[in-house]
Amino acid sequence: MEKRELTCIGCPMGCTLEVRIEEDGGIEVAGNTCGRGDSYARKEILSPARIVTTTVRIDGAAEKVLSVKTQKEIPKDKIFACSAALKKVQVKAPVYAGDVLVENIADTGVDIIATKTVLE
Numbered sequence: 445m446e447k448r449e450l451t452c453i454g455c456p457m458g459c460t461l462e463v464r465i466e467e468d469g470g471i472e473v474a475g476n477t478c479g480r481g482d483s484y485a486r487k488e489i490l491s492p493a494r495i496v497t498t499t500v501r502i503d504g505a506a507e508k509v510l511s512v513k514t515q516k517e518i519p520k521d522k523i524f525a526c527s528a529a530l531k532k533v534q535v536k537a538p539v540y541a542g543d544v545l546v547e548n549i550a551d552t553g554v555d556i557i558a559t560k561t562v563l564e
C-alpha cells in the first residue's frame with residue numbers, strides 16, 4: 445500500500461487529500477470536503493494531466509514572443525515533448541487569440557492556440 449498527500453486545486457479551500465493506493469489498484473481518498481476532491485485525486489493518480497502555457501517566437505510584430513497554451517489538458521508525461529516541439533515553432537503576425545497554431549502537439553490530439561492577439 446502506498447500513501448500520497450495531494451492538495452486539491454478544485455477551489456480556493458485547497459483541501460489536503462490523503463490518498464491510499466492499495467496493491468490491487470484500489471484507491472481511497474480522505475480529507476476532501478466535496479466530491480470534486482475525490483475525483484481530482486483519482487484522476488491525479490490514474491492519469492495526471494495539465495494545461496501547458498508557454499510562448500513561441502513570432503515574426504513581423506513588435507513583440508518577439510506570443511503567449512500560447514494547449515487547448516485542453518495533456519497527459520503529464522507529454523509535457524516535455526510538447527515544450528520541445530514548441531521551441532521549434534515560429535509564427536508570423538498577425539495572430540488572433542484563439543487561432544490554432546499547432547495541431548495535435550506531440551501526438552496528444554490536442555492543439556496549441558494563441559492566447560493573445562498580436563498584429564503586424
Ligand code: SF4
Pocket residue numbers: 452453454455456457458459475476477478479480481482
Ligand atoms: S475537496 Fe472540494 S472543497 Fe476541498 S479544495 Fe477540492 S473542490 Fe474545494
